[in-house]
Amino acid sequence: MSSGKKLIFKTLPIFDLKETFTEGEFVPYSIDEKIDFCDNATFDAILILSDGCTYAFRGAYYWKVTNDKIMEGYPRLIQEDWAGLPTHLDAAFAYKDEIVFFKGSKYWKFTTNKIMKDGCPRYIKDGFPGIPDDIDGATPWGKHGYIYFFKGCYYWRYEPNCEHQVKKNYPKLISEVWEGVPDNIDDAILHTNGVLYFFKGVRHYRFNDAKLKTFTEGVFEPYPEYDKIDLCENATVDAIFILSNELTYVFRGPYYWKVEKNKIVEGYPRLIQEDWAGLPIHLDAAFAYKKDQILFFKGSKYWKFTDKKMDDGYPRYIKEGFPGIPDDIDGATPWGKHGYIYFFKGCYYWRYEPNCEHPVKKIYPKLISEVWEGIPDNIDDAILHTNGILYFLKGVRYYRFNDEKLKNEDGYPILSAPLWFGCYPEP
Numbered sequence: 001m002s003s004g005k006k007l008i009f010k011t012l013p014i015f016d017l018k019e020t021f022t023e024g025e026f027v028p029y030s031i032d033e034k035i036d037f038c039d040n041a042t043f044d045a046i047l048i049l050s051d052g053c054t055y056a057f058r059g060a061y062y063w064k065v066t067n068d069k070i071m072e073g074y075p076r077l078i079q080e081d082w083a084g085l086p087t088h089l090d091a092a093f094a095y096k097d098e099i100v101f102f103k104g105s106k107y108w109k110f111t112t113n114k115i116m117k118d119g120c121p122r123y124i125k126d127g128f129p130g131i132p133d134d135i136d137g138a139t140p141w142g143k144h145g146y147i148y149f150f151k152g153c154y155y156w157r158y159e160p161n162c163e164h165q166v167k168k169n170y171p172k173l174i175s176e177v178w179e180g181v182p183d184n185i186d187d188a189i190l191h192t193n194g195v196l197y198f199f200k201g202v203r204h205y206r207f208n209d210a211k212l213k214t215f216t217e218g219v220f221e222p223y224p225e226y227d228k229i230d231l232c233e234n235a236t237v238d239a240i241f242i243l244s245n246e247l248t249y250v251f252r253g254p255y256y257w258k259v260e261k262n263k264i265v266e267g268y269p270r271l272i273q274e275d276w277a278g279l280p281i282h283l284d285a286a287f288a289y290k291k292d293q294i295l296f297f298k299g300s301k302y303w304k305f306t307d308k309k310m311d312d313g314y315p316r317y318i319k320e321g322f323p324g325i326p327d328d329i330d331g332a333t334p335w336g337k338h339g340y341i342y343f344f345k346g347c348y349y350w351r352y353e354p355n356c357e358h359p360v361k362k363i364y365p366k367l368i369s370e371v372w373e374g375i376p377d378n379i380d381d382a383i384l385h386t387n388g389i390l391y392f393l394k395g396v397r398y399y400r401f402n403d404e405k406l407k408n409e410d411g412y413p414i415l416s417a418p419l420w421f422g423c424y425p426e427p
Helices: 416-421
Strands: 002-006 020-022 025-027 045-048 054-058 061-066 069-071 091-095 098-103 106-111 137-140 147-151 154-158 187-190 196-200 203-208 213-215 239-242 248-252 255-260 285-289 293-298 301-306 331-334 341-345 348-352 381-384 390-394 397-402
Touching: 045 098, 045 187, 091 147, 091 187, 137 187, 137 196, 239 293, 239 381, 248 416, 255 416, 285 341, 285 381, 331 381, 331 390, 397 416
Parallel strands: 045 091, 091 137, 239 285, 285 331
Antiparallel strands: 002 069, 020 025, 045 054, 054 061, 061 069, 091 098, 098 106, 137 147, 147 154, 187 196, 196 203, 203 213, 239 248, 248 255, 285 293, 293 301, 331 341, 341 348, 381 390, 390 397
């Protein structure tokens, strides 16, 4: 049951805390210090879980927020519920099935049940090499599972699955890439609606990941009209598949498109949540398989749909349904006469043999460059067309694979928008 206070991200709550003493007894956090969250919306750290619950931290206290309302009984003391976690945090984010907190030179990992993981706290330099101490904010962002750290006027991109997690060209200026995002943020949060928000003081900034700039500050709105992505302006995709009737479906962010005869069907894009009940947004990959069953992948889970209806028992964990295949894949596609499925992540690929006792052989993963000549690492997705040709998409371009020569066709990559979506410049 909520307290009835409506919370919009424009007026998030928080307060300054000081240790107070009463005669004869030490009282660390006086009840009088609980400043109304709606009076002062600055905070130290904020995160959101997959169930939509938001947790905001400031000083010695934290709040739980559901359906944009502060839950009854909050704020509560951090020390009461998060044993071992310090107060006055620097940043926090939820990642996979755990929560990561940062303060000074250390970080703490907790389960979603508020239990600190063994071995914590650890030094940032050990767990996140290349990331500085005393950060301002941190958040996962993008389909490749990268984590972005912010401090002052700089940011760092951390790639968990790479040997060198932080490339030598970091840090970079926030202003060079994150247009409209201020320096010295309080924290950042990737919402379950797929939108990235930055917080500073009592205001928030909504980031447009298609145009790489922020919208104006204001009240939280999940999917305003101006947020619709134009595939002709930016043809990058999260996931793509084609059915036996030659209808192609393209997914990006909270939207999807239907494409027929290389033209976007009128009335699209539509919201994923309107037509694919139970399917998350910002997908990792998708493919159609056997009688137009559609499989979607995101993070550690996958979903199976038939005629836009989720099959019973889903979502499931990838490790259970596709043993040997990693989480957070970049792309997946059936290919070849034996019904094998190929999964791609970073610079590696895995071959999955559904009808074998050991579906993934011990020789996997292999480097993409060793077998798929000319195909780049970190693809956005792959698609086996009804014409029998295998295509790979990355950014605004696509690659056409020659399965006889086992290499990318000469003349590729080329722009995706004209051929795939019927986007031609006006004469």
